[in-house]
Amino acid sequence: MRLLVLGGTHHVGRAVVETALERGDHVTTLNRGRSRRPDPGVEPLTADRADPAAVEAALGTREWDAAIDTWAWAPSAVAHAADLLADRVGHYGYVSSRGVYRWPWPPGADERAPLVDGDPDSADGADYAAAKRGGELAALRAFGDRALLARAGMILGPYEDVGRIPWWLRRVERGGRVLAPGPADAPLQYVDARDLAAWMLTAADRGLGGAFNAAGPSGATTVGGLLGTMVEVTGADTELLWAAPDALEEAGLSLGTELGLRFPGVPDPTGLHDADVSAAAAQGLHCRPVGDTVADTWAWLRAEGDPEPRPDAPDPATWSDPAKERELLDRLTGRTPADRS
Incomplete structure (x- = not known):
C-alpha cells in the first residue's frame, strides 16, 4: 500500500x-x-x-x-x-x-x-x-x-508524548512508598x-x-494491574499505597485524573473506561496484554530517554504535590512527622 x-x-x-x-x-x-x-x-x-x-x-x-x-x-x-x-x-x-x-x-x-x-x-x-x-x-x-x-x-x-505512563514508570522506578489513586480494582480501558x-x-x-x-475491552486490566506491572517491570523496591478518590480530593491531589479515573471535583469515574467497543472489536481491533505494553514502554524509555512532551500535554507537576502526598501517606499508614525524622 x-x-x-x-x-x-x-x-x-x-x-x-x-x-x-x-x-x-x-x-x-x-x-x-x-x-x-x-x-x-x-x-x-x-x-x-x-x-x-x-x-x-x-x-x-x-x-x-x-x-x-x-x-x-x-x-x-x-x-x-x-x-x-x-x-x-x-x-x-x-x-x-x-x-x-x-x-x-x-x-x-x-x-x-x-x-x-x-x-x-x-x-x-x-x-x-x-x-x-x-x-x-x-x-x-x-x-x-x-x-x-x-x-x-x-x-x-511506546513513544507516548502525553506523559502519563512514562511519568508513572519514572515515579515507580524511584522506589519507596508511592501514593496510588484507588481503588486498585478500578477497571481501565x-x-x-x-x-x-x-x-x-x-x-x-x-x-x-x-x-x-x-479501544480494548473495559476491565482488561485495572489501575492496580497497570501500576503493579510497572513495579514488576522496573524491578523497583516500591510499595503502592492506595488512596480512595474522596481522600485524594480532600487532600487537594489530582492523582487519578491523568489516567481518566476522575476529574477534579468529580471523584466518581469519568466514563472513559467503560465505552462500548463492540463495533471495533467486530472489525478486528484487539489489544495486547498490559504486561507487554508496559514492558515495551519501559524498554523504549531506557533506550531513548524521556520524550519531549507535546505542546498541549498537561503538566505532570499538577498531578503531584510532594508535601500533600507525604501528609496523606502518613495518614494512611498512621505515621507522624516525628516518625519521619
Missing part, C-alpha cells in the same frame, strides 16, 4: 509508520522534520501543518492509496489536507478521541452517544474536544464514507498505540469507513 502519514514522529504516528514498514507498505510522511530522523525506508516530506501553502507544495500532485492523520490541534489543518487529498487518496484514517462525546459520557456508550459541536474550518485548537470533532467533520466532508474516525480512549505504549496502528492500516486495506470507539 502507498501510505501517507500526516505526522509520524510521536506515539500513534510513529507506531503507524513502524507497523506499515513491517507490513511492507511504501510510507511517506509529512511533518515539520524537527523531532527525529525519518525511519529507514520512509520518504519524508517537510511542511508545517499550520502553513497551507507549505503543505500544498510538499504534497504536490502525488497520489496515495491511504492517508492516516494524527493531528490534534486546529481542525482547519485537517480540512486543508483532506480537501487537497480527496481526489488523490482512496481512504482517510483520522485519529480522533472519545473526547468528542458530550459530557457527561453515558455509561457503556457506543458511537451513537451525543457529540460536542465542532467547526471543520476553525483555526482554534484550544478546546481539544471541539478541535477533534472539527477534525472529524473535515475528514467526513472531504471523504464521506471513505473516512475512518478512530475515537480512541487512553492510548498507551485502553489501546496500545501499535494495536491501534495495525487496526487502522487493516481498515485502510479494506476501505472500512465510519466512526468507531477504538
Whole structure:
C-alpha cells in the first residue's frame, strides 16, 4: 500500500509508520522534520501543518492509496489536507478521541452517544474536544464514507508524548512508598498505540469507513494491574499505597485524573473506561496484554530517554504535590512527622 502519514514522529504516528514498514507498505510522511530522523525506508516530506501553502507544495500532485492523520490541534489543518487529498487518496484514517462525546459520557456508550459541536474550518485548537470533532467533520466532508474516525480512549505504549505512563514508570522506578489513586480494582480501558496502528492500516486495506470507539475491552486490566506491572517491570523496591478518590480530593491531589479515573471535583469515574467497543472489536481491533505494553514502554524509555512532551500535554507537576502526598501517606499508614525524622 502507498501510505501517507500526516505526522509520524510521536506515539500513534510513529507506531503507524513502524507497523506499515513491517507490513511492507511504501510510507511517506509529512511533518515539520524537527523531532527525529525519518525511519529507514520512509520518504519524508517537510511542511508545517499550520502553513497551507507549505503543505500544498510538499504534497504536490502525488497520489496515495491511504492517508492516516494524527493531528490534534486546529481542525482547519485537517480540512486543508483532506480537501487537497480527496481526489488523490482512496481512504482517510483520522485519529480522533472519545473526547468528542458530550459530557457527561453515558455509561457503556457506543458511537451513537451525543457529540460536542465542532467547526471543520476553525483555526482554534484550544478546546481539544471541539478541535477533534472539527477534525472529524473535515475528514467526513472531504471523504464521506471513505473516512475512518478512530475515537480512541487512553492510548498507551511506546513513544507516548502525553506523559502519563512514562511519568508513572519514572515515579515507580524511584522506589519507596508511592501514593496510588484507588481503588486498585478500578477497571481501565485502553489501546496500545501499535494495536491501534495495525487496526487502522487493516481498515485502510479494506476501505472500512465510519466512526468507531477504538479501544480494548473495559476491565482488561485495572489501575492496580497497570501500576503493579510497572513495579514488576522496573524491578523497583516500591510499595503502592492506595488512596480512595474522596481522600485524594480532600487532600487537594489530582492523582487519578491523568489516567481518566476522575476529574477534579468529580471523584466518581469519568466514563472513559467503560465505552462500548463492540463495533471495533467486530472489525478486528484487539489489544495486547498490559504486561507487554508496559514492558515495551519501559524498554523504549531506557533506550531513548524521556520524550519531549507535546505542546498541549498537561503538566505532570499538577498531578503531584510532594508535601500533600507525604501528609496523606502518613495518614494512611498512621505515621507522624516525628516518625519521619
